[in-house]
Amino acid sequence: MDRLKDLWAQVSGNLKPRIDPYHYKSYISLIKPRSLNEDIVTLEVPNQRYVDWLGSTYLEQIAGEFASVSGQALEVVLVARNNGGGKTQISPRNPYNPKYTFESFVVGRGNSTAYAAAQAIVERPGQIYNPLFIYAGVGLGKTHLLHAIGHESFQSRRELRTAYVTSEEFTNEFIEAIRYDRSSDLRAKYRNLDILLIDDLQFLAGKEATLEELFHTFNTLYNNSKQIVFTSDRPPAEIKLDERLVTRFEWGLVIDIQPPDIETRIAIIQAKAENEGIRLPDEVVDLIAQRVRSNIRTIEGAILRLSAFSAISEQPISAKMARDVLSNILGRETPRVSIGTIQRVVCDHFEVALGELLSKTRNASVVFPRQVAMYLARNLTDAKLHEIGLQFGGRDHSTVIHSYNKIRDVVENDPDTAALVSKLERIASAGGD
Numbered sequence: 001m002d003r004l005k006d007l008w009a010q011v012s013g014n015l016k017p018r019i020d021p022y023h024y025k026s027y028i029s030l031i032k033p034r035s036l037n038e039d040i041v042t043l044e045v046p047n048q049r050y051v052d053w054l055g056s057t058y059l060e061q062i063a064g065e066f067a068s069v070s071g072q073a074l075e076v077v078l079v080a081r082n083n084g085g086g087k088t089q090i091s092p093r094n095p096y097n098p099k100y101t102f103e104s105f106v107v108g109r110g111n112s113t114a115y116a117a118a119q120a121i122v123e124r125p126g127q128i129y130n131p132l133f134i135y136a137g138v139g140l141g142k143t144h145l146l147h148a149i150g151h152e153s154f155q156s157r158r159e160l161r162t163a164y165v166t167s168e169e170f171t172n173e174f175i176e177a178i179r180y181d182r183s184s185d186l187r188a189k190y191r192n193l194d195i196l197l198i199d200d201l202q203f204l205a206g207k208e209a210t211l212e213e214l215f216h217t218f219n220t221l222y223n224n225s226k227q228i229v230f231t232s233d234r235p236p237a238e239i240k241l242d243e244r245l246v247t248r249f250e251w252g253l254v255i256d257i258q259p260p261d262i263e264t265r266i267a268i269i270q271a272k273a274e275n276e277g278i279r280l281p282d283e284v285v286d287l288i289a290q291r292v293r294s295n296i297r298t299i300e301g302a303i304l305r306l307s308a309f310s311a312i313s314e315q316p317i318s319a320k321m322a323r324d325v326l327s328n329i330l331g332r333e334t335p336r337v338s339i340g341t342i343q344r345v346v347c348d349h350f351e352v353a354l355g356e357l358l359s360k361t362r363n364a365s366v367v368f369p370r371q372v373a374m375y376l377a378r379n380l381t382d383a384k385l386h387e388i389g390l391q392f393g394g395r396d397h398s399t400v401i402h403s404y405n406k407i408r409d410v411v412e413n414d415p416d417t418a419a420l421v422s423k424l425e426r427i428a429s430a431g432g433d
Helices: 002-018 021-026 048-057 059-070 112-123 142-156 167-179 183-190 208-223 243-249 262-275 282-291 296-313 319-325 339-350 354-358 364-380 385-390 397-413 415-429
Strands: 032-037 040-045 075-080 132-135 162-166 195-199 227-232 253-256
Touching: 002 032, 002 040, 002 059, 040 048, 048 059, 048 075, 048 183, 059 075, 112 132, 112 142, 112 227, 112 253, 132 142, 142 162, 142 195, 142 227, 162 167, 167 183, 167 195, 167 208, 183 208, 195 208, 208 227, 208 243, 262 282, 262 296, 282 296, 282 319, 296 319, 339 354, 339 364, 339 415, 354 364, 364 385, 364 397, 364 415, 385 397, 397 415
Parallel strands: 040 075, 132 227, 132 253, 162 195, 195 227
Antiparallel strands: 032 040
16 A cells, blocks of 8 residues: 555656646545555545546546556556445556557558658657658558557557547547537646647648647647647648648658558568468469559458458459459559650640640640649659659649649539549540540
8 A cells, every 4th residue: 555655646746737737636636546456556536526527537647657657557447435336437458559550560662751750759759750740642551650659659658648539539529628618628638648649630621610729739739849740631731721730730740651662562461461360372462462552451451351252252362363352442443644644635635735834834824734734643643742843844842732722622613624624534544545
């Protein structure tokens, strides 16, 4: 019991300067250490209301402090005094997907920088690459890296208060906080973290009140040297956000994950098959790697589908089986499109010479086709922004972003333009024929 009292004295002492003074006085100071059995700490509070509120607001932070001062991962249980059948609250086990770790992340040329940055911030949170903003298309490993950061922090840095949340979950929590007058609870939860991980930021576009809350949360964490990591399907400048937020996101490291090259795709397929205990012949690995280029989740689905069909039919996996079972997946991927093909298709349709398209002229009859071509290049190729700009007369990445946003807005609001762009996209994807 003496050890538990000493531990609690240190834990409560560490908590005092880190949380709202009113919350400390009204809730934390009323906690009584009850027992310590092996790796389970039981803490007593006045009634069930305290159990519920502390459990949803500070329990994870309390558990993190116990881990920090004790040097071991202790499970923390909250119980009400004279508990007459009331519910207890138990500190969460590792909340991160066990499959999404740094060890299971296959590193290739297109994702190595993002991987290294994610590892670095676990070692030195808030000190480098803050904020870290990772953007990429669907299924390229953004969520995997966020969970890897959380998982590594939970396993080896339990003293760090880390939270992962999707933009949808953050929005829903914000709405609930307003509805039930719990805004202070929301602020206490997110503004006292060491690492905040927010996934799919693009879905916050246009949600002004939620973005305002995120803005102030960002400022509090950043000013206290706490780590912030965002993911999105596009760079900050391409999301409809308050300029204040875009500027802050660009204070740190903004990095993209490119679709994996053929060697990386082969390594991913082999690693995922091994993790699932599935044996794939080399020709099947090559077939999937050649035909599924841009979505790792599609690769995972293909492997699991082959495994299930093999088990049901009691047949070994073969190239023929893969072609039959995965016909819809293998036929879904769009052939690689070159920027040159896109430029030719656009020039032919608008009857503009290639030299004019690449020139500095701002004639409206050339500017619009040029913007359409840049929009298609951004959507249909793996080229980075500066690479696209170079192939359009040496323009910089900001011009490419402006062109992309311009055409995207028109496509969203003008059905005729949307139909035209879709038609050009189909022609370019078919090789220009």
